[in-house]
Amino acid sequence: MNFNALINQERLARTFIQLCETDSPSGQEGRMAKLVTDILCGLGAAPPFEDTSAEETGSDCGNLIFRFAGDPQQEPLFLNCHLDTVEPGQGIKVVRQGDRFTSSGETILGSDDKAGIAALLEAWQVIQENKLSHVPLEFLFTTSEEIGLLGAKALDPAHVQAKMGYALDSSGFGRVIVNAPAYNQLHIKVKGVAAHAGLQPEQGINAIVLAAKALAAAPCGRIDHETTVNFGLIQGGVASNIVPEQVLIEGEIRSHSLEKLERLTQEIEAVFQGVIAAWHDPSGEVQGVPELDFQATLGFPAMKLSTDDAVIQRILAAGKRIGLELRCEDAGGGSDANIFNGKGLATAIVATGMTNVHSTAEEVSLADMTKLTELVLALISG
Numbered sequence: 001m002n003f004n005a006l007i008n009q010e011r012l013a014r015t016f017i018q019l020c021e022t023d024s025p026s027g028q029e030g031r032m033a034k035l036v037t038d039i040l041c042g043l044g045a046a047p048p049f050e051d052t053s054a055e056e057t058g059s060d061c062g063n064l065i066f067r068f069a070g071d072p073q074q075e076p077l078f079l080n081c082h083l084d085t086v087e088p089g090q091g092i093k094v095v096r097q098g099d100r101f102t103s104s105g106e107t108i109l110g111s112d113d114k115a116g117i118a119a120l121l122e123a124w125q126v127i128q129e130n131k132l133s134h135v136p137l138e139f140l141f142t143t144s145e146e147i148g149l150l151g152a153k154a155l156d157p158a159h160v161q162a163k164m165g166y167a168l169d170s171s172g173f174g175r176v177i178v179n180a181p182a183y184n185q186l187h188i189k190v191k192g193v194a195a196h197a198g199l200q201p202e203q204g205i206n207a208i209v210l211a212a213k214a215l216a217a218a219p220c221g222r223i224d225h226e227t228t229v230n231f232g233l234i235q236g237g238v239a240s241n242i243v244p245e246q247v248l249i250e251g252e253i254r255s256h257s258l259e260k261l262e263r264l265t266q267e268i269e270a271v272f273q274g275v276i277a278a279w280h281d282p283s284g285e286v287q288g289v290p291e292l293d294f295q296a297t298l299g300f301p302a303m304k305l306s307t308d309d310a311v312i313q314r315i316l317a318a319g320k321r322i323g324l325e326l327r328c329e330d331a332g333g334g335s336d337a338n339i340f341n342g343k344g345l346a347t348a349i350v351a352t353g354m355t356n357v358h359s360t361a362e363e364v365s366l367a368d369m370t371k372l373t374e375l376v377l378a379l380i381s382g
Ligand SMILES: [Zn+2]
Pocket: 082, 112, 113, 145, 169, 170
């Protein structure tokens, strides 16, 4: 079927602009949720299921799931986009030059993730207009992806009937993300003892010196082809005449291997513990000992799909139907798909054409959004 001929490109462009010009900073997705609901319900969709995740995420709405019955003989599918955008993302004015969309330069554009949402809405419109049969389908719209995948984390996977799906949420075009790393966030507190630096330095334990020794000995940067470590923030001390009592270090570890992630986390903790344990009091005048508070929290689990998996085979076949050769690639970041895969929902990430995301130079082309809509149609039409 020639899906391209069924797509109304100007309508797709109008929808995209309307979505981008509706503010939806993380935590305040309510207006976007209402707009998407109005558009889909205007096309005959049943009102969405809204979960209770807002209590947990603090957003002004929950995750939304639109359900479309479809042909029961076919394997169900869900398609996911997030409703929120990063800053500066309020009062966006979309500038269109021919085929290209950008912001006016003051803000982001919001194609992350509204290029994906616009493609879903146009695809559904095409299905309706042409009375095309389709697979049992869910549109899953999440909140607060950009501030730690909060909506996805709070989602009860039992609410999603399909067992496989796609997150339309990656930059570039023609790419399918099959692997993404797991991520540990590190909060490390090194505690010493404060003392006057000039009068009683013997009574102090310098937390900055201890932290520096540990950081110098800890692995950092690229560890191997699938693993990285970074210490990105350090705070401590009060004034140059006070032996500093405390240092806070924030860092992260990413790895495509959960085993390496855990091993490296333990290794870094051991380095800090070793420095603390090696401290000794040369003067015998210190009231106390140094202490360590080392916390590692899993930011998101790894996602690991194989090209043999049904979820990948299905999209490669859909690409072929529309003459699009899709490339399977690895990503370095995390997204809602990491969380969904961790919850047992096989989810691949699909590039939407957006580029320079999270910057005021963000842009997307109508040609890519049209091709994305074709790909969605090829995936969902039965
Ligand atoms: Zn995104």
